Amino acid sequence: MKLPVAELHIHLEGTLEPEAILRLAKQNGVTLPWPSLEQLRDQYDFSNLQSFLDLFYTNLAVLRTRADFHEITLAYLRRAEASGVRHVELFFDPQAHLERGIGLGEVIGGIREALREGEERFGITHKLIACFWRHAPAASAMEILRTLLAEGHQIDGIGLDSSELGYPPALFRAVFDYARDHGLHVVAHAGEEGPPEYIVQALDLLKVERIDHGIRCLEDEGLVRRLVSERMPLTVCPLSNVRLRTVDTLADHPLKEMLVRGLNVSIHSDDPAYFGGYLDANFEAVDRELGLTNAERATLARNSIESSFLEEPAKSRLCAEVDFWLSAVGRDR
Numbered sequence: 001m002k003l004p005v006a007e008l009h010i011h012l013e014g015t016l017e018p019e020a021i022l023r024l025a026k027q028n029g030v031t032l033p034w035p036s037l038e039q040l041r042d043q044y045d046f047s048n049l050q051s052f053l054d055l056f057y058t059n060l061a062v063l064r065t066r067a068d069f070h071e072i073t074l075a076y077l078r079r080a081e082a083s084g085v086r087h088v089e090l091f092f093d094p095q096a097h098l099e100r101g102i103g104l105g106e107v108i109g110g111i112r113e114a115l116r117e118g119e120e121r122f123g124i125t126h127k128l129i130a131c132f133w134r135h136a137p138a139a140s141a142m143e144i145l146r147t148l149l150a151e152g153h154q155i156d157g158i159g160l161d162s163s164e165l166g167y168p169p170a171l172f173r174a175v176f177d178y179a180r181d182h183g184l185h186v187v188a189h190a191g192e193e194g195p196p197e198y199i200v201q202a203l204d205l206l207k208v209e210r211i212d213h214g215i216r217c218l219e220d221e222g223l224v225r226r227l228v229s230e231r232m233p234l235t236v237c238p239l240s241n242v243r244l245r246t247v248d249t250l251a252d253h254p255l256k257e258m259l260v261r262g263l264n265v266s267i268h269s270d271d272p273a274y275f276g277g278y279l280d281a282n283f284e285a286v287d288r289e290l291g292l293t294n295a296e297r298a299t300l301a302r303n304s305i306e307s308s309f310l311e312e313p314a315k316s317r318l319c320a321e322v323d324f325w326l327s328a329v330g331r332d333r
């Protein structure tokens, strides 16, 4: 029996594997600066978030049609099933596709169709979250959000991603007000590269339900106490943090410290095709470098499910499966 988990921090465009990038480039007549697999793979050495984003935004140009979005979503779900994912809240970047002339209908239509198919084939339930670019003007996010709602595109929530430093959450207050007023869930990346103050802004001004990353909260004692007392979910992505050099090595990763402090942390994969693995690889890497007891694994899994937007009774049922898993494997190893 696999430990059931909810994947809450995964960018669809970050599941594009190098082989798929080159195949889609050929299929769609898109010319990339790196024509061979070897040259492409040479690009995967990142010095910070921006150096990754530059590659990520270049590569996603190979996605052109509804069928492409369908194909990569289904490929992700197939891979996710193998790592024990039972519920996914999938991020996508509408601006990355709109600016290349790909319509919201193509993007969301292809993704949604695959999510429905994935639920039938793999039993993975889902939510879909449109993430807005913080490096783009808030007016762009607002215009797209209005269009998404006016045209009835099916999204369950909004998020905030891309370059963090210099783009505080406060810039997006009106966008998040609008989203909440229209019944959407709200999450935001904060405290990945940005200071604890950005986490505070995401909480106070954007009124988010989860913080994506959030690891820099540890620099502010008062903030840690607040996050603990509010049981605010932090979706932590260990392999991503190492590859983007927000932590030096996995052995230095604060995940265990965060657990011990009582923070509501869970493990996620962010951009698995870029950072060295999916959810199972993140769990394995953390276990190898930091050591995880089965009880800690179960806590991380339970946190992911409780922090999800899954409705009852599905949520409680999945949590009960975690308890069952723990009773089957024993608490220690």
Ligand code: HPA
Residues within 6 Å of the ligand: 011, 014, 049, 056, 161, 162, 163, 189, 192, 240, 270, 271
């Ligand atoms: O890790 C990330 N951080 C910020 N923006 C992103 N967009 C895709 N992945 C990321």
Ligand SMILES: [Zn+2]
Residues within 6 Å of the ligand: 009, 011, 161, 189, 212, 270, 271
């Ligand atoms: Zn992310």
